[in-house]
Structure formats: C-alpha cells, structure tokens
Amino acid sequence: MHLETYPDSEMMMMDLANRIAGELKNSLFEHPWVSLVVPGGTTPGPMFDALSAADLDWSRVHVLLSDERRVPADHPRSNERLVRERLLTGRASAAKFVRLVPETDADWANVRARLDAELPISVLLLGMGADMHTASLFPGAPELGDALAQNAPSLMAITPPDGDLEPRLTLSARVLKGAMTTHVLITGDEKRASVERARKLSPKEAPIAAVLGSATVHWAP
Numbered sequence: 001m002h003l004e005t006y007p008d009s010e011m012m013m014m015d016l017a018n019r020i021a022g023e024l025k026n027s028l029f030e031h032p033w034v035s036l037v038v039p040g041g042t043t044p045g046p047m048f049d050a051l052s053a054a055d056l057d058w059s060r061v062h063v064l065l066s067d068e069r070r071v072p073a074d075h076p077r078s079n080e081r082l083v084r085e086r087l088l089t090g091r092a093s094a095a096k097f098v099r100l101v102p103e104t105d106a107d108w109a110n111v112r113a114r115l116d117a118e119l120p121i122s123v124l125l126l127g128m129g130a131d132m133h134t135a136s137l138f139p140g141a142p143e144l145g146d147a148l149a150q151n152a153p154s155l156m157a158i159t160p161p162d163g164d165l166e167p168r169l170t171l172s173a174r175v176l177k178g179a180m181t182t183h184v185l186i187t188g189d190e191k192r193a194s195v196e197r198a199r200k201l202s203p204k205e206a207p208i209a210a211v212l213g214s215a216t217v218h219w220a221p
C-alpha cells in the first residue's frame with residue numbers, strides 16, 4: 001500500500017482528479033477505449049467535479065460503478081444518480097456509462113457479460129467505510145466469502161449486515177484486484193486508522209485489504 005496524505009481535502013480532490021485524468025490519457029494512447037470504475041458514497045463528489053472538466057477524449061472512456069444500491073436510478077442514494085450529476089457532466093458527459101443493474105433474474109448473464117467486456121479495469125477508484133468495507137464488500141455479509149473467492153462471478157448481489165442499508169450489487173474482489181491502477185480515496189482520522197488496521201487483516205476481516213497491496217491510498221483530514 002502506498003499512502004499519500006494531503007493538508008486538506010480540497011487539494012486532495014484536485015490532485016487526484018489530475019492524476020486520474022493523466023492515467024486515462026496515457027491509457028488512451030495504447031487502447032481504443034478505457035474503463036474507469038468509481039464508487040458512490042459521500043466522499044468522491046468533489047473529485048468527480050474536478051475530473052469531469054479534464055481535457056481528454058471522454059468519448060473513449062467507459063464509466064462503471066464499483067457497486068450500486070438496489071434503488072431506482074433517480075433515488076437520492078443511487079450511485080448512478082451521483083455519477084450522472086457529478087461526473088458525467090461537462091466534458092465528461094461524452095463518456096459512456098455502463099449500467100450494471102440486472103432488471104430481471106434472466107438479465108444477470110447479460111449484465112455480467114457487459115461487465116466482463118470492460119475488464120481489466122484501466123483505472124479503479126474506491127472508497128472505504130470505517131468498517132473497512134470497499135465497494136459493497138462488507139465484513140460480515142453472508143455472500144462475502146463467495147465475493148472474495150478467486151472464481152467469484154464478476155458481479156454479485158450482497159446483503160449488507162447493517163439492516164438499514166439497501167440490498168447491494170458489487171464488483172467482486174477478483175475484478176477489483178485485476179485493475180491496472182487502483183486508488184482509494186478516504187478522509188478523516190477514523191478511516192485513516194481503519195486503513196492502517198486493514199493492512200494487518202485478512203480480506204474477510206477487512207475487505208479493503210484485498211486491494212491494498214496494489215493501491216495508492218489518498219488521505220486528507
């Protein structure tokens with residue numbers, strides 16, 4: 001794990017947006033199109049605002065979510081709504097959003113095939129909860145063992161152990177670990193302590209640990 005700390009969140013968001021824009025541009029020199037996977041949640045919005053203004057060929061960027069809450073796309077807690085409002089705007093409105101929500105049970109195979117066509121992920125941005133979950137890989141989730149397995153399906157349904165949270169969809173650890181470049185974006189002392197703790201734990205205890213070996217963690221107070 002490589003940890004980068006910043007004096008304040010605003011500087012971190014701008015710097016990370018510039019870094020990811022550069023990584024996307026470099027990848028576009030070598031590939032006809034690239035895939036960018038981003039999280040939902042309350043942290044990445046300001047970074048999305050900055051990244052959406054980046055001057056790159058967004059028409060060749062495929063944007064996907066690391067996970068999604070099983071709510072309508074216009075619901076306040078929808079990650080798709082967050083991405084459409086804060087990232088897929090301005091220059092980045094030219095990007096292709098790859099929606100990974102099976103509408104019916106029969107649709108799972110098509111959605112997984114749509115995801116598999118985007119792999120390996122070119123640039124992966126993840127968040128992390130204080131409980132050391134990432135994407136929707138929650139400690140204690142009944143499906144976590146399967147989602148951490150080497151032969152896990154690329155996309156899985158997850159039942160968060162916290163009863164207040166909606167049922168989720170998540171990219172499996174296998175897919176996240178396969179990313180060419182991985183960034184984790186966190187703020188605050190509690191998450192800083194959590195990510196340090198996760199370095200010494202198994203992915204089953206701390207799902208973020210599945211990607212820390214290859215990730216750059218960006219932290220601001």
Ligand SMILES: O=C(O)[C@H](O)[C@@H](O)[C@H](O)[C@H](O)COP(=O)(O)O
Pocket residue numbers: 039040041042043044066067068069079126127128129133134135136
């Ligand atoms: O759907 C989500 O919420 C995210 O994909 C999730 O993995 C998020 O990154 C963490 O829960 C941190 O969330 P905050 O940024 O709100 O702390």
